Amino acid sequence: MKALEERILKDGQVRPGQILKVDSFINHQMDIPFINEIGKEFKRLFSDKPVNKILTIEASGIGIACITAQYFNAPVVFAKKAQSINLDGDQYTTKVQSYTHRKTYDVILAKRFLGPEDHVLVVDDFLANGCAVNGLIDIIEKSGATLEGVGIVIEKGFQDGGRELRARGIDVKSLAIIESMTDTEITFREQD
Numbered sequence: 312m313k314a315l316e317e318r319i320l321k322d323g324q325v326r327p328g329q330i331l332k333v334d335s336f337i338n339h340q341m342d343i344p345f346i347n348e349i350g351k352e353f354k355r356l357f358s359d360k361p362v363n364k365i366l367t368i369e370a371s372g373i374g375i376a377c378i379t380a381q382y383f384n385a386p387v388v389f390a391k392k393a394q395s396i397n398l399d400g401d402q403y404t405t406k407v408q409s410y411t412h413r414k415t416y417d418v419i420l421a422k423r424f425l426g427p428e429d430h431v432l433v434v435d436d437f438l439a440n441g442c443a444v445n446g447l448i449d450i451i452e453k454s455g456a457t458l459e460g461v462g463i464v465i466e467k468g469f470q471d472g473g474r475e476l477r478a479r480g481i482d483v484k485s486l487a488i489i490e491s492m493t494d495t496e497i498t499f500r501e502q503d
């Protein structure tokens with residue numbers, strides 16, 4: 312998505328630890344007309360899929376998922392980072408290592424919001440090593456739902472998450488794929 316690449320070049324900031332800050336339009340302040348274009352693009356890319364639910368993880372995926380969900384006429388369900396897990400069996404649980412905070416979270420999703428009848432599009436802001444998306448896929452597998460695809464706003468193509476997911480046959484579509492980034496230069500992978 313050309314407009315996204317241009318916006319990253321204009322407003323993105325590269326931070327130590329290979330972190331791209333996009334706080335001014337996605338992660339802190341949110342540019343809603345711009346995110347609306349992102350939602351439309353996800354709909355175009357996954358228009359052949361029978362999606363009836365959008366799944367993301369709190370917190371930064373939620374806004375993007377909500378706008379995207381309007382184009383699919385589907386509800387959003389987000390996995391929650393939990394302080395403690397109750398073991399009464401009414402929730403799916405998995406573990407996710409946070410890229411930005413470098414710690415491992417328990418993540419939960421109530422069983423009544425995801426089941427075998429669901430066809431799920433996973434949406435998130437970033438794909439790096441794939442921990443967040445893999446945690447969501449683990450929950451989908453536990454629930455018996457069908458994974459229809461993964462829509463990512465910004466993939467860091469120099470990290471392994473995207474390559475590994477595609478190697479497993481998962482339909483991952485990223486609106487911008489960063490090939491390399493330094494303090495002074497960001498380059499993108501060509502996409503058709």
Ligand code: 5GP
Pocket residue numbers: 329330331332333338371408409410411435436437438439440441442443444472
């Ligand atoms: P992964 O789990 O694929 O290693 O990392 C993806 C998750 O970490 C995303 O949910 C995102 O919130 C966060 N993340 C990873 N890399 C970046 C980055 O460069 N910038 C920002 N803002 N978040 C990132």
